[in-house]
Amino acid sequence: MPTPDTKLLQGTLDMLILKALSVGSLHGYGIGQRIVQMSNDVLRVEEGSLYPALYRIERQGWITSEWGVSENNLRAKFYKLTRAGRKQLQVEEENWGRLAEAVFKVMRTA
Amino acid sequence: MPTPDTKLLQGTLDMLILKALSVGSLHGYGIGQRIVQMSNDVLRVEEGSLYPALYRIERQGWITSEWGVSENNLRAKFYKLTRAGRKQLQVEEENWGRLAEAVFKVMRTA
DNA sequence: AAGTGTACCTTGACAATCTAGGTAGCCTCC
């Protein structure tokens, strides 16, 4: 099991979740793992952040959920992106890019 | 006057302040302006964030303050980086770079 | 029957930021 040592950059969690789901449906637990994996063990999502974030995002209509059965035969709630969610992902991606670029720009300033 | 329309990426404010001061001493108000300017009007720091941040940072020993007189003949509190602050800037810069890179990596994942 | 791992959930605390107020002094222009 990977043991990344860092906290998230606040404000990026929703985007990361949407991104994780853009590849395909996943249950909550799997989303956390996917993020760890996609980031090469640099980013970790605590469950206490993850589940509330999922409700938040579902309430906004960017994902929908459905109970099912996991690969390990356990009950699990599967999430998938809605069309609005896909759009939102794009918006957040642009926003993140713009802000992150700006920060990098400042940091590069002599 | 520039009117940037965006909020900061949470967690970057301290770093931005330290960076702004790495060029030379500034008063609080000037720090805010410098950040706007260095980021090409993309980043804005609200005063309600800025001043508390300055106390926080000073309490940590990364900056020191001194009352003086501004360019416009007004009383102003000037801040300057301590040696520890310079070191801290480096640490935060590395951390930021690592995390931002990880987020970009996730975003680039097909 | 005990232990391990998966999967979900909640509560409470904390930290960072913003909104929206405020004070005071300087300068300009009428």
Add this chain to the structure above:
DNA sequence: GGAGGCTACCTAGATTGTCAAGGTACACTT
């Protein structure tokens, strides 16, 4: 001399995002 605008500082309160730390329950293995 007074109004208005800008500089410069400060604070209170609300909101939000995240984490830490707990918990439940089931499946599988030994």
